[in-house]
Amino acid sequence: MSEARLFMNFINGEFVPSLGGKTFERRNPADTADVVGIFQDSNADDVEAAVTAAKAAYATWRKVPAPRRGEILLRAADLLLARKDRYSHDLTREMGKPLFEAGGDIVEAIGMAQYAGSEGRRMHGVTTPSELPNKFQMSMRQPIGVIGMITPWNFPMAIASWKMLPALVCGNTVVIKPGEDASISTFNLVECLVEAGLPPGVVNIVTGHGPSAGQPLVEHPDVPVLSFTGSTEVGRLVYELGARQIKRVSLEMGGKNPLIVMDDADLDLVEQGVVWAAFGTTGQRCTATSRVIVHRKVAAALIERLVGRAQALRVGNGLHPATDMGPLVNEAQLERVLGYIEVGKSEGATLRCGGNRLTEGSYANGWFVQPTIFTGVRPTMRIAREEIFGPVLSVIEVESLDEALAVANDVAYGLSSSIYTRDINAAYRAMHELEAGIVYINAPTIGAEIHLPFGGVKATGNGHREAGPTMLDVFSEWKSVYVDYSGSLQRAQIDNAD
Ligand code: UN1
Numbered sequence: 001m002s003e004a005r006l007f008m009n010f011i012n013g014e015f016v017p018s019l020g021g022k023t024f025e026r027r028n029p030a031d032t033a034d035v036v037g038i039f040q041d042s043n044a045d046d047v048e049a050a051v052t053a054a055k056a057a058y059a060t061w062r063k064v065p066a067p068r069r070g071e072i073l074l075r076a077a078d079l080l081l082a083r084k085d086r087y088s089h090d091l092t093r094e095m096g097k098p099l100f101e102a103g104g105d106i107v108e109a110i111g112m113a114q115y116a117g118s119e120g121r122r123m124h125g126v127t128t129p130s131e132l133p134n135k136f137q138m139s140m141r142q143p144i145g146v147i148g149m150i151t152p153w154n155f156p157m158a159i160a161s162w163k164m165l166p167a168l169v170c171g172n173t174v175v176i177k178p179g180e181d182a183s184i185s186t187f188n189l190v191e192c193l194v195e196a197g198l199p200p201g202v203v204n205i206v207t208g209h210g211p212s213a214g215q216p217l218v219e220h221p222d223v224p225v226l227s228f229t230g231s232t233e234v235g236r237l238v239y240e241l242g243a244r245q246i247k248r249v250s251l252e253m254g255g256k257n258p259l260i261v262m263d264d265a266d267l268d269l270v271e272q273g274v275v276w277a278a279f280g281t282t283g284q285r286c287t288a289t290s291r292v293i294v295h296r297k298v299a300a301a302l303i304e305r306l307v308g309r310a311q312a313l314r315v316g317n318g319l320h321p322a323t324d325m326g327p328l329v330n331e332a333q334l335e336r337v338l339g340y341i342e343v344g345k346s347e348g349a350t351l352r353c354g355g356n357r358l359t360e361g362s363y364a365n366g367w368f369v370q371p372t373i374f375t376g377v378r379p380t381m382r383i384a385r386e387e388i389f390g391p392v393l394s395v396i397e398v399e400s401l402d403e404a405l406a407v408a409n410d411v412a413y414g415l416s417s418s419i420y421t422r423d424i425n426a427a428y429r430a431m432h433e434l435e436a437g438i439v440y441i442n443a444p445t446i447g448a449e450i451h452l453p454f455g456g457v458k459a460t461g462n463g464h465r466e467a468g469p470t471m472l473d474v475f476s477e478w479k480s481v482y483v484d485y486s487g488s489l490q491r492a493q494i495d496n497a498d
Pocket of ligand 1: 154155284285286287445446448449
């Protein structure tokens with residue numbers, strides 16, 4: 001067991017305690033005897049100090065040429081790669097996912113650092129001809145100011161990188177409040193940026209809880225842009241509070257992601273994909289497969305395979321190399337998942353495997369639950385409609401592609417989706433008709449890459465996309481510039497009208 005480390009806030013390049021003098025501790029969800037860190041329980045005064053630092057740093061950072069800003073990110077990518085093992089260990093210990101998955105979280109941040117870093121030499125605008133002679137026109141991106149970020153614990157390094165790195169390359173400065181269950185990864189990301197040359201005040205970290213540290217950030221008048229990933233419930237609050245000050249608010253929220261299995265699907269492939277996407281990260285991904293919508297002809301065969309695979313998963317401490325599935329992140333999440341399992345039973349779904357908390361032996365000090373599969377689920381049941389964020393899979397049987405698509409779309413959310421079929425027409429129909437920001441063909445609902453837009457429709461998001469070329473849109477303002485070198489007044493839409 002390693003030592004518990006004391007983490008200060010990071011404001012203006014210095015590690016400082018919370019002005020309120022309070023701290024909180026984080027324990028390893030696989031072994032609650034292991035205190036992984038003690039963090040500042042920040043308040044509005046800490047947020048004020050961080051925003052003040054970010055605002056002052058903005059005056060100079062916005063003028064650093066974008067390629068120079070990008071070079072810092074590219075150097076940070078190299079540092080992240082060199083420290084991948086250590087940072088993966090920290091990440092597993094703070095939030096529970098197995099080491100191999102934690103490595104993926106770091107690799108996603110490395111990819112984003114390379115992608116956002118190289119954007120420093122692109123950030124293309126549009127240059128178009130004028131309708132008037134001797135007139136030139138173009139558009140360019142400009143930074144906005146201090147960006148407030150509230151990040152979740154489930155991808156503590158990747159999601160922090162999706163927000164922070166595009167914001168920085170655009171020339172903004174940042175105040176970030178990481179999820180209180182997994183703050184260390186944000187410190188690790190920022191450590192690399194600082195060693196790579198990021199000036200003081202450009203990124204500031206304020207740890208703590210939503211009401212005491214998140215809300216003052218959301219409401220701060222000097223923070224014009226908010227980027228939030230988390231629950232729809234909290235996202236709605238962030239949106240409402242932001243709207244009062246006409247802030248730009250980018251929200252990334254829940255999912256109830258469907259995976260359609262047609263009767264011509266390759267069931268070997270389906271079996272592997274479903275188990276990975278439903279139980280990977282203990283189901284705690286907003287992209288997790290939580291509904292399998294299967295054609296009745298292959299349902300029985302598929303269910304048997306899924307149950308066999310789910311029961312064979314090795315649940316345990318993510319630090320052990322043999323572990324397939326780690327614990328849930330905290331006690332509240334455990335209670336929530338167990339609560340939904342009870343809901344599923346009382347709604348009349350059939351519990352085919354799992355359903356219990358694991359408490360014996362090495363499980364005694366952790367938040368472990370078995371991989372759980374419900375069959376006979378009807379689309380109207382709560383377990384088919386509400387986001388559980390745990391290793392609970394609902395299997396729904398259908399008769400046709402039309403019915404599968406209708407069931408898939410009949411939920412509030414629309415993040416990720418998938419269809420397994422060998423019929424190219426069915427695949428293309430699904431691609432067009434699934435109400436989701438992401439569609440996979442013959443692959444499960446998880447595993448988005450950072451150079452395509454990431455985000456969802458309906459209650460999942462509010463129209464913004466993280467990652468991909470669209471990532472710059474949240475963190476920059478367009479400016480259109482007209483240069484008239486005719487030496488005379490040329491009236492657009494009038495002097496050239498005939
Ligand atoms: C999330 O669950 O919030 O596509 C992000 C994926 C990962 C990111 C998940 N690359 O599953």
